[in-house]
Amino acid sequence: MNRFAELLDRLVLTPSRNGKLTLLTDYFRTVEDPDRGLALAAITGNLDIAAVKPAMLRTLVAERMDPVLFGYSYDYVGDLAETVSLVWPAAKDAQGATVPTLAEVVRQLQAASRSDGPKVLARLLDEADVSARFAIIKLVTGGLRIGVSARLAKQALADFGKVDVAEIEELWHGLTAPYADLFAWLEGRAAKPQRSAQALFRPVMLANAVGDSDLDKLDPADYAAEWKWDGIRVQAVREGGVHRLYSRTGDDVSGAFPDLAEAMDFSGAIDGELLVGTPSATGSFSDLQQRLNRKTVSPKMLRDYPAFMRCYDLLQTEDEDLRGLPFAERRQRLEAFVERLDPARFDLSPLVGFGNWQELEAVRAAPPHPIIEGVMLKRWDSAYLAGRPKGPWFKWKRDPHTVDAVLMYAQRGHGKRSSFYSDYTFGVWSGPEGAEELVPVGKAYFGFTDEELRQIDKYVRDNTIERFGPVRSVRADRNNGLVLEVAFEGLNRSTRHKSGVAMRFPRISRLRWDKPSAEADRIETLRALLDK
Template sequence: MKAFAALLDRLVLTPRRNEKLLLLTEYFRAQPDPDRGYALAALAGTLELNSVKPALLRALTMTRVDSELFAYSYDYVGDLAETISLIWPAADNVQPVNDLSLGTVITTLQQTSRNAAPQLVETLLDALDVSERYALLKLVTGGLRIGVSARLAKQALADFGQVELSEIEELWHGLTPPYLSLFSWLDGSSSKPDNDNPAPFRPVMLATPLDEVETEKLTPEDFAAEWKWDGIRVQAVSENGVKKLYSRSGDDITHAFPDIVSAIRFEGAIDGELLIRHADGKTEPASFNALQQRLNRKTVTARQLQDYPAFIRVYDLLHRGNRLTGSDLRNLPFAQRRQHLEDFIKELDPSYFDLSPLLSFRTFAELRHLRNHPPHAVIEGLMLKRTDSVYSAGRPKGPWYKWKRDPYIIDAVLIYAQRGHGKRSSYYSDFTFAVWSDASEQAQLLPVGKAYSGFSDEEMKQLDRFVRENTIQRFGPVRAVRADRQHGLVVEVAFEGLNRSTRHKSGLAMRFPRISRLRWDKPPAEADIIQNLMQLLPDN
């Protein structure tokens, strides 16, 4: 546990990606099995510990700590695991354990029933030091939140074993914690594991952003263009009767889209955009807000299937047929893969799979006009793909570009603030902002979004000071700050799109909002009004 706790502490305090990779690589090299495999599972989100819930931890802490003291501490720290690890008073006559391994802790927790879990957790908290308690609590609550994604953990594995990341990703879904065969291969002590996944994920190819300057260096004749739709990138795979739907990061989302899976009556692997059709029969896709009604669900109701019918707009064909008798098309040029796709898609149900159309153009000026005037609000911009490009995993620079529309910009007033997590937990860094209901002196502020952004250290200190000096109400960890026409902080908010929403008082929901600038110079009375946003709705 000590090594894993030290790793978490260092990752939290290490902002740079390459330094995080080095820490992870060194940990994988230094730690034995199964500890490093369980650490990998925790970092990648594949570790299952179902016997301990946050409510249990709160109740357990209340048996040792005054409830008011805990409330004040949690409010200040802003993170449940960190609060409990710091405030937990060890029982008398309990000696710390110096050699408790991560593997032992995890296997013991996995074998413990929910009834026995409180006693076990209490025993462990008494036996561990502060850093180890923090690591334990992060494990059992299931959210490390230390700036390490599953993909970054896989990249560290690839660096450790000196193999390509795509090799790790293709094996991933056929392996389970603590990944003994994977580490044995990366150590060089055994051969590469067989891919036991009957419908494997194939690492996706991504595009690099395109700016105006770069368009002058490109030759239009070398590229095909298609719309960039505002959904989520997916991969539908079927082999020997096994059907899977993956997100672009390789997460298995099959259970959330049974309608799509039931319509898979082919063998192969297709790459496309998951979208929602309008239930009233409109031809263009529904907004991303409609898709959100289907995402991240363990089960889907019949009503959701009816109201939010899903389909895939197909971009590419990666594999035709199964792995034994079919063809891997990824090393063919895009133009040839497209020919295969146009033939292949004729066999698919058009209610669930349709072809992403290629756009006609001769110059980048024509493309620029298309980018700025898309036919549907659900289009984010353009995708440009070299016709001779093979399908390469990752984000190679040059073959594919994404040319997104410029974001929408509004001025809003900050009304609520909340502390962040990890290294941000001491600062107010998550903000809710609002616009005016109208232009009158009696106008009210209507919340329209919540976001944070990558402020500099100095800006974060200024924001934190503003919140503390202008707090007018407290709601647990949330602070309401003074905001009226004469006094408040205006923030410039960038976002990708806008939809109607019954969940928000303003009636609107923003797509990818982020604070792009602090407007200390602008009085709150000059912030936007709700009517300005209403005019940006797709149905206006």
């Protein structure tokens, strides 16, 4: 238990992806089965503890300490799980008691009935130290919130076993905790687990961005073009009686999109884009956002923002794996396949005709729908390969929007950048002439070179007017200020931001040392984009 607790403590404060991967692979290497597998299940959200509920915690702690002292403590810490882990009185006979393993803790929690749940939890907390208590409470309350996605955990497994992450993703949904067969394979002690379950995920094929001179070397006749839809890349798989809708990283998202999942009346695997609205009236990205990150979906939500799938590719039909076929042939099979599906839930992503790159560039610059973010190029003869092979597929995005904004606040970075002010909040002008003020419109922390970072950092230090913890407020008015050219992919309406807008994927594209702050853009420029 202590090793798991220590892992959680480290992960939650480690900002860098590589750091997290090192911590995870070291854990998998040094901890034995079944503990490491249960930790993996907890991290990927696959560990269910039914009989113990978070509400019990308050009751249990109230039986053990003065409510006034608990109140002071909770006010100070601000997090219930952490407060309880800290104030829980150490059991008198706990000195020298052996700390139970993670497996033992999980076994006891899962075996607990509703009536003896509180007693089981209390005994476990008695036996644990502060870190372990925190970990136990996190297991019970679900949702570790340690900044590790299932995807990152799978990458750590791949690093640990020196295999491609696609192999892990492909197997993942056929495996169950504590994953002893998976670890045995990754350690070279056993064969790769068989794909036994049905409707498994197939690793997704991804495209490279078109580079500066890439197109000069390519023959337009070798490539098909289609729109790049800015929805959620999904894979719809149905085999036997099992159907699943996967995200591009192999997470099962069927639960969030029951309307689409239920319409999967076929046998096979389709690659496509999940969008909101109907095939004839595709919704905007803001509409799509209504359906994102929801645990439950209300009937109203299903009615107002229905989900459908725009199909790109066909990977499997009945017993036939199509991934080795050329794209041209898969595309023909796809067209025939989609025809038989519910037209309210499935349609075909249309091909875009073009004779040469200039023609394609022209349509790319003026797409027929705002949710199109560019075009995709796919070699007619390309097989469907896992990952991001260089050459067969390209994405050619619409040019980003840009705005000239003024640096308002700078925050210290993490890790390598902890001595640099590297996260920038910027604003544009609003208000009537003569009484303009800056209103923050976004935050960006990349897009600049290391040299530019040094320059901005110096500027921030030399022009600080106020400090709040790791944040500095920077001099920014009509006469002073650093203008940043910010590139972004799109703009959403936001009720959370004073400006009423939220940028998608903002980054610093240029430092405008030359531009007077008063000449930065106004909020109206951004609002006009919103109304399009």
